Amino acid sequence: MRNNPKAMRQPPSPYDESLAISALAWLKELPPEAVPVLLVNRFPRIVNRLARFWDSPQMIDAYFEDLLVDPCGKRQGFPDEVLAEIYALAQYHRALRKPLDIDVWEQARALRASDG
Numbered sequence: 001m002r003n004n005p006k007a008m009r010q011p012p013s014p015y016d017e018s019l020a021i022s023a024l025a026w027l028k029e030l031p032p033e034a035v036p037v038l039l040v041n042r043f044p045r046i047v048n049r050l051a052r053f054w055d056s057p058q059m060i061d062a063y064f065e066d067l068l069v070d071p072c073g074k075r076q077g078f079p080d081e082v083l084a085e086i087y088a089l090a091q092y093h094r095a096l097r098k099p100l101d102i103d104v105w106e107q108a109r110a111l112r113a114s115d116g
Contacts, residue, residue: 013045016044016045016048017044017045018044019040019044019047019048020048020051022048022051022052023044023047023048023050023051023052025051026050026051026054027040027047027051030092034088034089034092036082036085036086036088036089037085038079038081038082038085039082039085039086039089042079042082043078043082046067046086049063050063050089054093057097060093064086064089064090064093067086068083068086068087068090
């Protein structure tokens with residue numbers, strides 16, 4: 001069952017006006033080229049949520065979809081540079097989760113052959 005992105009939305013909070021400590025820690029884990037600098041400066045609440053959802057594939061996928069797709073066409077939308085950062089971050093996250101192209105059975109055969 002897919003998560004409902006609208007259910008993930010929370011009412012505005014004073015905590016969303018700046019980056020959470022957990023978001024700062026998450027940003028430090030990203031490679032420099034993946035850090036969404038404009039997003040951090042303009043939309044800290046979104047960065048806080050990205051950090052919170054990052055390790056949950058279903059939640060982060062639903063949140064990226066919610067950020068990148070406006071099915072009703074009623075949102076103002078992000079500036080192009082910010083949208084590009086969100087898209088690049090989504091691509092980076094997908095690349096992290098992409099399964100390695102490894103044949104486990106071939107590795108097992110090679111290990112068995114090298115044992116004797």
